[in-house]
Amino acid sequence: MTQYKKPNVKVLKAKKMASSFISTILKLGVCIMFAFPFFWMISTSFKTYAESLQFPPTLWPEDFTLQAYITVFEKLELGSYLMNSIILVVANTALMVVIMVPAAYVFAKYEFKGKDFMFSILMVAFMVPTCLTFISIFRMFAHANMLNSLWPQILPCICNAYGIFLLRQNFMQIPEELIESARLDEANEWQIITKIMLPMAKSTMATIIFLSVTGTWNSYFWPLVMTISDEYRPLTIAIEKLKGLESGLVWPNVMAGNLVLLLPVIVVFLFASKKIIASMAYRGVK
Amino acid sequence: MGEIVFKNICKSFGDTKVIENLDLTIKDGEFTVLVGASGCGKTTLLRMIAGIGPATSGELYIDGEEVTDIPPGKRGIAMVFQNYAIYPTMTVRGNIEFGLKNKKIPKSERDRLIADAAEVVGLTPYLNRMPSQLSGGQRQRVALARAMVKTPSVFLLDEPLSNLDAKLRVAMRTELIELHHRLKTTFVYVTHDQTEAMSMADTIILMDGGKIQQMAAPEVIYNDPNNIFTAQFIGTPPMNVHKMRDDVNYIGYRPEKIQIFRDKPTDCTYVRKVKVITREMLGSETLYKLQILSDAENEKEPIMSKSLDMSFAVDEEVYIGVPKEDLYYFDANKMRIRETDMLERLYCTTEGDK
Numbered sequence: 086m087t088q089y090k091k092p093n094v095k096v097l098k099a100k101k102m103a104s105s106f107i108s109t110i111l112k113l114g115v116c117i118m119f120a121f122p123f124f125w126m127i128s129t130s131f132k133t134y135a136e137s138l139q140f141p142p143t144l145w146p147e148d149f150t151l152q153a154y155i156t157v158f159e160k161l162e163l164g165s166y167l168m169n170s171i172i173l174v175v176a177n178t179a180l181m182v183v184i185m186v187p188a189a190y191v192f193a194k195y196e197f198k199g200k201d202f203m204f205s206i207l208m209v210a211f212m213v214p215t216c217l218t219f220i221s222i223f224r225m226f227a228h229a230n231m232l233n234s235l236w237p238q239i240l241p242c243i244c245n246a247y248g249i250f251l252l253r254q255n256f257m258q259i260p261e262e263l264i265e266s267a268r269l270d271e272a273n274e275w276q277i278i279t280k281i282m283l284p285m286a287k288s289t290m291a292t293i294i295f296l297s298v299t300g301t302w303n304s305y306f307w308p309l310v311m312t313i314s315d316e317y318r319p320l321t322i323a324i325e326k327l328k329g330l331e332s333g334l335v336w337p338n339v340m341a342g343n344l345v346l347l348l349p350v351i352v353v354f355l356f357a358s359k360k361i362i363a364s365m366a367y368r369g370v371k
Numbered sequence: 372m373g374e375i376v377f378k379n380i381c382k383s384f385g386d387t388k389v390i391e392n393l394d395l396t397i398k399d400g401e402f403t404v405l406v407g408a409s410g411c412g413k414t415t416l417l418r419m420i421a422g423i424g425p426a427t428s429g430e431l432y433i434d435g436e437e438v439t440d441i442p443p444g445k446r447g448i449a450m451v452f453q454n455y456a457i458y459p460t461m462t463v464r465g466n467i468e469f470g471l472k473n474k475k476i477p478k479s480e481r482d483r484l485i486a487d488a489a490e491v492v493g494l495t496p497y498l499n500r501m502p503s504q505l506s507g508g509q510r511q512r513v514a515l516a517r518a519m520v521k522t523p524s525v526f527l528l529d530e531p532l533s534n535l536d537a538k539l540r541v542a543m544r545t546e547l548i549e550l551h552h553r554l555k556t557t558f559v560y561v562t563h564d565q566t567e568a569m570s571m572a573d574t575i576i577l578m579d580g581g582k583i584q585q586m587a588a589p590e591v592i593y594n595d596p597n598n599i600f601t602a603q604f605i606g607t608p609p610m611n612v613h614k615m616r617d618d619v620n621y622i623g624y625r626p627e628k629i630q631i632f633r634d635k636p637t638d639c640t641y642v643r644k645v646k647v648i649t650r651e652m653l654g655s656e657t658l659y660k661l662q663i664l665s666d667a668e669n670e671k672e673p674i675m676s677k678s679l680d681m682s683f684a685v686d687e688e689v690y691i692g693v694p695k696e697d698l699y700y701f702d703a704n705k706m707r708i709r710e711t712d713m714l715e716r717l718y719c720t721t722e723g724d725k
């Protein structure tokens with residue numbers, strides 16, 4: 086008979102503790118790496134100009150001031166920029182959903198001639214970097230006389246190839262029988278999408294919408310190259326102007342402006358984070 | 372009202388022909404069971420009736436009406452899918468209600484119908500649960516209730532009991548039979564379990580490779596099979612079949628019709644001396660595997676016998692006998708020969724003994 090060695094409980098416990106300690110340290114390290122720039126931004130935005138230039142830098146303002154925020158709101162007319170940003174976020178996201186959902190449904194559940202070809206075109210579009218196409222798109226809108234409007238920032242952005250791809254993958258996992266069953270229940274295509282498919286793809290939808298909202302809100306390059314007057318520029322570009330607000334680069338002003346820009350994104354994330362993480366994790370295991 | 376008529380129906384997926392030139396009439400109000408091995412086209416047939424997997428060619432009539440252009444929802448059909456296909460994001464009530472809502476049935480009427488259906492399948496306490504909180508058997512009942520509330524003229528059930536445990540399956544079987552008695556509508560029930568087919572059906576349709584092998588009442592299928600396929604599909608263990616001495620035709624006899632003797636019998640048409648290879652106790656019956664003691668090539672395959680007598684031992688040499696009326700003959704194409712006089716003479720009593 087084999088004699089089993091009794092495991093040494095103390096050694097095991099110590100090993101377990103050591104490994105959990107190390108993992109905690111690593112996690113903390115990662116958190117600090119991501120959080121520190123953020124913290125730095127907050128801290129700097131409350132500093133005086135002089136303190137922001139001080140070396141060695143102070144971690145937290147010694148001379149706490151709201152001056153930077155006041156400057157930003159007074160000297161920049163944020164109102165119209167903010168309005169543009171909001172319009173763009175709402176319009177882009179809404180139109181994107183309107184296009185994406187039926188497209189994903191058709192690509193996932195219908196058979197028609199040229200389907201594979203169309204889908205591969207979509208995927209190519211998804212992979213071509215915008216820096217290659219923006220000039221021709223700009224010229225298109227120039228020819229269409231639309232540069233003096235928000236359209237150049239909306240129309241090119243509402244076909245979200247990545248979103249269609251994600252949602253299609255999700256739809257494809259939904260068994261055919263559910264749809265057939267709904268057809269036997271006299272549901273029309275619209276009801277099948279809204280009552281059967283979308284409720285089963287909630288978290289994917291939340292992710293895509295979140296990415297679209299933040300992406301539009303944060304976009305800088307596209308509005309920069311697609312606009313010729315301040316009237317149609319969003320908040321991100323206004324922030325760029327912070328650098329030239331007072332003579333020289335005033336860091337507290339820049340940081341305060343950035344925080345104003347960031348706030349909505351953080352709010353959205355706090356609301357949607359659970360769903361987003363769930364959907365990402367779901368795809369991770371699959 | 373729900374007679375289903377297939378006229379010269381073909382169905383192919385790409386280049387593979389699954390069903391060819393099928394003619395079939397499923398009688399109104401009957402409990403018809405479609406049975407056959409996996410992949411023989413049972414689900415395909417149901418899907419054609421439902422209109423969710425239309426035929427490639429041919430005509431399909433439901434209640435005398437050509438239905439090719441009628442959408443699935445308007446055919447007066449309810450289907451229970453092989454995997455239930457319950458809407459996972461709706462409650463039990465939501466699942467049952469979905470079809471009614473789409474039919475624009477008023478709320479009060481809907482509530483009454485749902486309550487009735489839930490009562491019948493015993494789901495009343497679970498109406499507000501999500502499907503993920505139900506057991507397999509309960510989900511099965513949701514699928515049934517969902518089909519029932521629509522008061523269809525045709526019920527299509529695709530192996531609805533295949534995922535249930537043995538006990539629940541027997542219970543649900545009885546419930547389904549009762550449901551049929553109550554509703555008196557056409558049921559088309561798919562299974563690959565021949566016991567289920569035998570116990571539930573008014574009419575059995577036995578399919579193989581997209582073709583109907585035989586369509587008849589269970590007792591006819593058992594007692595009067597049209598061909599070797601039917602003879603061997605129904606009954607466990609399957610009918611013993613081997614080539615006859617003329618090397619053209621086949622002879623067959625059911626394991627349960629074999630009588631075993633220690634002394635050579637005189638009153639049986641078919642008599643062979645055999646050796647017991649294995650013995651398997653089933654409880655009330657005993658299953659013997661027997662080797663015919665003969666040099667003839669056609670009798671090399673062991674035969675099975677099911678007997679009430681458990682006294683025969685392994686390696687014991689005994690006689691088997693089969694009465695004339697329990698012998699079946701098939702021709703070279705494996706079709707039944709019903710004119711048997713000549714064959715019986717050809718294949719007389721005790722030849723083949725050592």
Ligand SMILES: Nc1ncnc2c1ncn2[C@@H]1O[C@H](COP(=O)(O)OP(=O)(O)OP(=O)(O)O)[C@@H](O)[C@H]1O
Nearest residue numbers: 384387389407408409410411412413414415416563
């Ligand atoms: N969508 C499809 N594309 C290609 N071939 C298919 C398709 N659906 C079914 N088949 C083929 O058709 C044949 C019949 O399939 P069907 O689903 O009707 O079998 P079945 O009798 O229901 O089997 P089971 O008892 O396993 O459910 C099979 O050989 C199958 O491979």
Ligand SMILES: [Mg+2]
Nearest residue numbers: 413414453529
């Ligand atoms: Mg099947």
